[in-house]
């Protein structure tokens with residue numbers, strides 16, 4: 001549909017603020033029900049330069065296949081095995097796709113490629129998808145939400161039965177009835193591509209140390225690295241020469257993937273845990289990173305957000321049109337998502353804190369836990385299942 005907001009109808013059944021991966025996936029999954037859906041994205045162009053690599057679980061891949069956006073994504077690299085270890089401590093655990101009898105535990109894709117495939121599908125669908133849009137008023141009322149949209153010099157006032165906030169948690173920070181919790185990890189993630197002298201074997205490595213965890217994800221011929229460091233050290237880490245960076249990486253990661261031989265451009269993201277007391281308010285629901293922001297090392301943020309979007313689409317499908325945005329409908333959504341959101345957030349945060357505990361006793365306990373996990377198939381299967389499909393769905 002044309003990008004100009006002047007052509008928008010006066011009333012929408014569902015207004016989605018934020019056309020990132022989660023908001024876009026929701027809009028696509030609402031098709032075929034005769035609903036009038038609008039997606040309003042602040043960016044004027046695609047985030048093709050975003051350096052993030054996303055590890056998508058097999059469950060997310062299946063969802064994207066169902067939305068017909070999986071095949072257009074270039075360079076998706078399979079993860080067949082996840083190897084978890086700790087620095088300066090014994091014990092490791094290996095999770096394999098054979099555990100769950102799935103073709104892969106997941107795939108690694110570029111954030112920009114995923115966003116590009118979803119945005120192209122949105123633009124081709126009968127959805128009012130508008131980019132370069134700023135909101136200067138969001139007013140949830142008893143019967144509808146009023147939104148004032150700006151696109152260049154054009155302003156438009158619309159109403160919607162249901163407002164979905166999928167803005168990544170950065171845009172609409174002051175929403176009535178939404179209470180936020182924020183905990184700074186005091187860490188940054190440095191992301192970049194690295195190569196070793198050996199071909200990657202479709203193994204994703206998670207390595208924990210008291211400085212913070214690191215993940216090495218197979219991407220193309222090499223790896224995408226997520227290296228967490230204390231915030232006060234991030235500038236120094238970005239400023240290291242390539243040789244010094246690779247030497248430090250080798251020392252911290254060890255030789256399990258071979259010798260690191262090259263590194264691409266580096267970028268840094270600040271890390272925090274953000275949660276909501278409740279993801280719903282008057283005629284409003286928050287999903288994806290707008291609802292929770294997790295530490296990226298366990299690769300759960302988008303996967304959890306996509307499950308939010310699919311659960312909301314299901315609740316919308318089960319609701320009559322005049323029920324959209326009602327307290328009953330929103331409560332049904334919140335109830336359905338509570339277990340997965342709470343347990344995935346607690347799991348990721350727990351991992352970070354567990355592996356940050358100093359001392360040899362803690363290291364021994366962690367090592368024993370990893371060794372035990374490696375030896376007990378039922379425990380491995382349960383953990384793998386949670387990482388791949390989430391909890392309670």
Ligand SMILES: Cc1cc2nc3c(=O)[nH]c(=O)nc-3n(C[C@H](O)[C@H](O)[C@H](O)COP(=O)(O)OP(=O)(O)OC[C@H]3O[C@@H](n4cnc5c(N)ncnc54)[C@H](O)[C@@H]3O)c2cc1C
Nearest residue numbers: 018020021022042055167168171288289296299301302303
């Ligand atoms: C370094 C790093 C590595 C990660 N690795 C993984 C991983 O391996 N696996 C995984 O599952 N997750 C990972 N994540 C998390 C993942 O990136 C997020 O969970 C995911 O991007 C959330 O998608 P979203 O659509 O909710 O939010 P976003 O991706 O933030 O998109 C939000 C969209 O809303 C738009 N917007 C913002 N404000 C407004 C406004 N006021 N009006 C209109 N539009 C607005 C933005 O322009 C953007 O397009 C990682 C994160 C980081 C930082």
